[in-house]
Amino acid sequence: MGHREQLMTAAKRCLEERGYARTTSRDIAAAAGAPLGTINYHYGSKEALLNQALLESLRQWGDRALDSSDEPDATTTPGERIVAMWARMIDSQLTERQLMVASVEAMAQAERSPEIRRQLADALEWSRSSLAADLHGLDDIEPSEETRAVGSVHSALVAGLTQQWLVDPERAPSAREVAIGLRAIARDLEGDA
Template sequence: MGHREDLLEGAKKCLVEKGFVRTTARDIVSASGTNLASIGYHYGSKDALLTQAFIALMEEWGEIFQSGVTGAGGSLERFRQVWEGVLAQHEESGRVWSASLEVALSGDRLPDLRAMLAASQAEGRRGLISMLTGTPEDELDERDERTLGTFYQALLNGLMIQWLFDPKSAPSAAEFTEGMRRASEALTRPAADPE
């Protein structure tokens, strides 16, 4: 591996161990065995490197369980399998989710990092749609991303916040799926005739 890859691996390690806010450039250099100048040369800034590390962690996280998803695209079976995978990885991904919440709750203290993470949301939304529906990402358009993608992202964020707050009371994949089934059923029920 070269310095660029070493830096990315070191930054991923730091994100998991320390989060965005507490990770310094020196932490990344120490974890990667590189030097401070390498961060600027390869990534432009520590925040840009941490953002790329976060994206890489999310991609790795999704790949861990995406290959085992077998249900038909858009089915309740596939929905349940995806959330089973998400919840099975909560121990490993919990610190990364905590780190992203640090940035979200930082207000104006980390504007550049927030802007970079916000810009990466479109990619994450497309990935979620693909996972849950089986549709290849290159077939999705902006409307898909802004509607279905934001919906799935809200489900994912909400589930992870519940898990971070209190893992014991967070829903199982089966409970989460049953909630989706019941909500969908209620939404598609014919409206009662007004009398």
């Protein structure tokens, strides 16, 4: 494994162990067993490396949350698939807490860094399409207004649930409660239509 890959692996580990805000270039270089200057050589800056490491980790986390291989069979209804995905996502709040903390820290950094903001915005846009496609079968190649709206609602729920599970895990909603709430909201919206 070359320095580039070692740095990426080390950055992911530092994100888990130290968080986004507390990870230094020296921490990453030491964890990678690489000279300090290799970070700038391969990634341009510590922030660029951490951002890429965080985004890769979040995509992997999203893939695991969307993985439906543990569902019984193809007769699973869309509603059951959605509740199962929310259950996996909520379970991951416990098993991958440090990744969730690092993502919140990165969001705060985006206020002062146009590069971080752009990278996170691109990742959010990608996740909107992916969520709509994976959970609802909507087109993610040529997304419609509906595709973007559905993905945006799921994305907002992920962000909101993450905050609730980080701050108050004992009272944060379960996947079942999220489904109950969404059904109630949908009924009210249908009544207005």
